[in-house]
Amino acid sequence: MTKFSKLWLTSLLILSFASGCSSTNTAPVDKGKGEEAIKTDPATIKMAVSNNMFTEEDFAKYVSEPVKKKYPHITVERINTSEKGSSMTDLIAAGTVPDIVGYYPGNLSNINDLNLTFNIEDLIKKHRFDTSRIAPEVMETVKIASNQSYIVGFAAYHNPFGLFYNKDVFDRMGIPYPKDNMTWDDLKELSVKITRVDNGIQYRGLYPDFLYRGARQLALPYADFQTNKSLLNTDPWKDLFQLWSSMYEISGMTAGDYKMLNYGKNEQAFIKGELAMLAGYSNTLNALKKAPDVKWDVVTYPSNKKAPGVAHRVDSPVLAITSQSPNKDAAFQVLETILSDEVQTDMVRNGRMTVLNSQKVKDEFGKGIPEFNGKNLIALTKPKMAIISQIKYLNEGEVDKITNNAFQSVINKEKDINTALREADELLNKHIETQLKNIK
Structure with missing residues (x-):
């Protein structure tokens, strides 16, 4: 087992057992x-x-x-x-x-x-x-x-996370609605069935958001702080790149205005009825509150098979x-x-x-919002929360830019995954060097 694998396994064990012990x-x-x-x-x-x-x-x-x-x-x-x-x-x-x-x-x-x-x-x-x-x-x-x-x-x-789905899109396609406890792989298959041009309109299946959402779900470490070296060019990050890119490689998913990843644009596409599923968070409830004509509901946030039952961090x-x-x-x-x-x-x-x-407190989720009566909002409270991976001296915003830009280059077919990760790894190592100099 590699040093990185041990670090990553430790993170997942923390996710699994945090509810049973805490110092x-x-x-x-x-x-x-x-x-x-x-x-x-x-x-x-x-x-x-x-x-x-x-x-x-x-x-x-x-x-x-x-x-x-x-x-x-x-x-x-x-x-x-x-x-x-x-x-x-x-x-x-x-x-x-x-x-x-x-x-x-x-x-x-x-x-x-x-x-x-x-x-x-x-x-x-x-x-x-x-x-x-x-x-x-x-x-x-x-x-x-x-x-x-x-x-x-x-x-x-x-701020809880969930999978929002537009009922009108599913009804139009004659496809059953998503359910609680589905994985990214399950939803990728569903997205393939939905993504198509129908009556001149490009319908898309699932918007999973930026790559860092998947990384935080798994608590993937950015760096080894013993050696002060990047861990981006490693198998777990490569596996995540492959999973995440496979959801965007479905023909039509990045058509037109959706070539560049953007949560706000996809939220509007969901409300407009051209996006079937949005892997999002509770702020989307504010947008849906202002769109009473949209027929929607929500189920639990998609899980990764490597961290079952875990939503976002x-x-x-x-x-x-x-x-x-x-x-x-x-x-x-x-x-x-x-x-x-x-x-x-x-x-x-x-x-x-x-x-x-308190489960008693959790069970009250959304009950003060009359517009959402009958919605499955309790689904946002069900999954476990992932624990943050160590950041130490890193600027997380800068690290996210590095990984997001690398992933966007893969989506745009400008680079393959290996090249994108290798270059991202180099950029993160430069960031680490800069941060360490600032500390000194």
Whole structure:
């Protein structure tokens, strides 16, 4: 067995057994005699989050209002990092350090680069917060993504993934609808049957999205951090390239405007009734809410045979308390409130997946959206979440560009898979060298 195979096998074992064990669980503890009292002085907590994590309306609904109700002495203010001049780099340069910052897992290590990292485990004990309420794969992802051995924050919610299908397209073709627990291979066969020109219209079967979706589902490692070398030019990545490209090689799948991979365009094609299946995520519910005439439903996200029952990796805004916060008790109480059953249930009812283990909370998914009555939305909550693979010092956005460009060149028949992977491997090694120089 090669060194890479061992690394990859370890990742898959973590996926399989994360629900049974986790080193991050912290059971409630008794308060000691000498323990510091929890402050109740009036406090204003500044939380820096992007607009796609919490809109102003959602922030009020899921953060500031429930916190004020539970802890009247705490006021929570939102800093929208999506606004020009309000990025974390801009804020710190201006001398404004928020009490809480939000990052998605792929960028969570930024807190280390910005000297914001804080170990919240003492606060967990002090506030008697039971981390076993949170899904272990979520807790493990936070640790791996932060590059720390301790807990730096909590995930607020999860963006779940599913397979959306347009009933009109299936009815037109006389083909049965997809079902829960189908694999990419199953759906590729279905896509072949659907993809055709009918009455002058090009109908397409399945849009699986970018290659990195498949990589994150398998928790494929980008690099070996012992040798600081790329792992892109290896069999597991080659296998994924072959699977993913086979779904686009179906005649007609990349016709016309769909030569370049683009989720938004394919979402619109799905709504228009020219794409039968869209492997997507919960944000698509917002688009479908605005298209009441579309006859659609959803089943579980397609699984890879190498990771059965696993959908996409944890896709959650992680809220971390900064080391500079002067109000850490109040900041923790904000996190505690967001993770309460009440707030999590409210989020779930409105289309955001809980990070809690509670099946009772999960069962409420989408029930607050009357437009979706009768839809199989519970399918988005069924699969396991994959755990993030180690990123360390890599810029995940840059790595995704490398793999996506390589894959696009294969789809465009500009390069074969071996050439694309070899060149991508070289580019990633250059990125690794650059990142290591920056660290030094």
